[in-house]
Amino acid sequence: xxxxxxxxxxxxxxxxxxSTSESLGDYLIQRLGERGYATRKLLIYRSxxxxxxxxxxxxxxxxxxxxxxxxxxxVDSLPSLVIQTLESxxxxxxxxxxxxxxxxxxxxxxxxxxxxHNDTALSICRRFAKEAGYEWCGGxxxxxxxxxxxxxxxxxxxxxxxxIKSLDQAAESLTLGGAIPQGAVKxxxxxxxxxxxxxxxxxxxxxxxxxxxxxxHELNARPYQPS
Amino acid sequence: MRAVILNxxxxxxxSLHSAQQIIVAELTRRRWAVEVFLLREMxxxxxxxxxxxxxxxxxxxxxxxxxxxxxxxxxxxxLTIFLTPITFGGYSSELKKTLDxxxxxxxxxxxxxxxxxxxxxRYGRYPHMMAxxxxxxxxxxxxxxxxxxxxxxxxxxxxxxxxxGVLLQGEGREAVQEKVTALLAAVxxxx
Numbered sequence: 001x002x003x004x005x006x007x008x009x010x011x012x013x014x015x016x017x018x019s020t021s022e023s024l025g026d027y028l029i030q031r032l033g034e035r036g037y038a039t040r041k042l043l044i045y046r047s048x049x050x051x052x053x054x055x056x057x058x059x060x061x062x063x064x065x066x067x068x069x070x071x072x073x074x075v076d077s078l079p080s081l082v083i084q085t086l087e088s089x090x091x092x093x094x095x096x097x098x099x100x101x102x103x104x105x106x107x108x109x110x111x112x113x114x115x116x117h118n119d120t121a122l123s124i125c126r127r128f129a130k131e132a133g134y135e136w137c138g139g140x141x142x143x144x145x146x147x148x149x150x151x152x153x154x155x156x157x158x159x160x161x162x163x164i165k166s167l168d169q170a171a172e173s174l175t176l177g178g179a180i181p182q183g184a185v186k187x188x189x190x191x192x193x194x195x196x197x198x199x200x201x202x203x204x205x206x207x208x209x210x211x212x213x214x215x216x217h218e219l220n221a222r223p224y225q226p227s
Numbered sequence: 228m229r230a231v232i233l234n235x236x237x238x239x240x241x242s243l244h245s246a247q248q249i250i251v252a253e254l255t256r257r258r259w260a261v262e263v264f265l266l267r268e269m270x271x272x273x274x275x276x277x278x279x280x281x282x283x284x285x286x287x288x289x290x291x292x293x294x295x296x297x298x299x300x301x302x303x304x305x306l307t308i309f310l311t312p313i314t315f316g317g318y319s320s321e322l323k324k325t326l327d328x329x330x331x332x333x334x335x336x337x338x339x340x341x342x343x344x345x346x347x348x349r350y351g352r353y354p355h356m357m358a359x360x361x362x363x364x365x366x367x368x369x370x371x372x373x374x375x376x377x378x379x380x381x382x383x384x385x386x387x388x389x390x391x392g393v394l395l396q397g398e399g400r401e402a403v404q405e406k407v408t409a410l411l412a413a414v415x416x417x418x
Contacts, residue, residue, distance in 0.1 A: 014275045015275075045275075074276070075330065076380055077318065077323060078323070079323075080274070080324035083317065087237075087319075087320055112344045112345070114344060117343070120372065120379055123316060123372045124315045124376075128315040130368075195344065199337040202337060203336065206281065209278070210285070213283045218285045219335060220336075222286060222350055224302045224303065
């Protein structure tokens with residue numbers, strides 16, 4: 001990389017105070033920062049809450065050499081706020097955005113244990129890159145993202161060891177001007193825990209969360225059932 | 228029979244309006260009751276990903292806006308029709324905003340379908356799905372992503388049968404009519 005290259009992380013999750021998307025994205029830009037990149041992070045839901053924030057987001061993307069999208073999978077695709085951002089960004093670039101080469105990377109995580117649920121969302125990101133004039137550097141897909149639950153990855157060893165290795169490899173390759181290596185893609189797709197354990201723990205978690213609201217016996221309610 | 232149309236055209240995009248008119252006329256001719264939602268004109272907030280519709284008010288989104296009306300109409304219909312400009316291969320943000328808000332129609336519980344983990348159905352029956360996307364010109368990659376997305380949605384939303392079609396900007400009324408009629412015939416054949 002040349003001096004003063006920059007990486008912009010856009011977080012596509014609206015979860016507060018922290019999200020798995022943010023855990024993954026933070027780790028990657030920290031590694032890029034250690035390699036000399038100037039890094040910045042923006043939360044899409046916050047940026048799009050005002051005209052000023054929206055303009056600031058577009059201006060920040062103009063300055064970034066690498067744009068990193070980190071988001072959760074919503075209904076087999078990107079959350080609507082992220083799609084809205086990409087629509088706006090594509091329009092901005094086609095109307096005369098920067099002409100220098102810029103790269104795009106995506107990190108997506110889903111609540112199902114299998115990482116391949118994210119494939120369609122990554123195809124949409126790849127297609128966005130093509131239409132908006134970014135160099136597509138590949139994507140990383142994580143299954144069972146709820147297991148990380150917004151915790152910093154540095155505190156998730158050994159559970160997140162493959163995730164960490166994957167992001168380390170991605171940072172190294174991106175710094176050298178390359179795309180995300182296949183090895184990193186495979187490591188990220190490795191299950192964090194066995195599928196049976198993930199679904200068992202997931203069911204328990206739904207029940208516990210529902211119990212807090214006193215509705216643990218109503219999880220299968222049908223409020224819109226025709227009378 | 229009841230059909231619900233979710234029109235995801237964005238501000239200033241009226242190309243799907245004529246397709247919508249043709250679909251409504253064709254369905255009416257076949258004696259369907261049709262309800263149309265022009266999503267961009269409705270007050271619908273983005274999903275905040277809190278899963279409250281599963282663990283706090285099961286089956287109903289905590290945000291009290293027009294997405295609740297859409298969710299009710301969809302689950303009580305026999306056919307849900309998506310109309311959308313194909314956006315990077317997927318749905319427009321307007322249509323996606325509504326789809327993100329109707330996950331209350333499935334249950335948080337997990338189940339396996341064809342070896343993959345999905346969420347269990349919440350209701351005993353779900354509507355069929357027909358998705359119609361609009362492209363500025365023929366584009367194999369975008370169309371492929373769109374068809375895959377519709378198929379994956381159908382799986383996750385427990386749709387008994389689904390069809391997807393692509394219209395091209397500037398296509399004549401007759402061509403659109405022909406495509407729409409073929410899609411509706413395919414849906415009706417599995418009713």
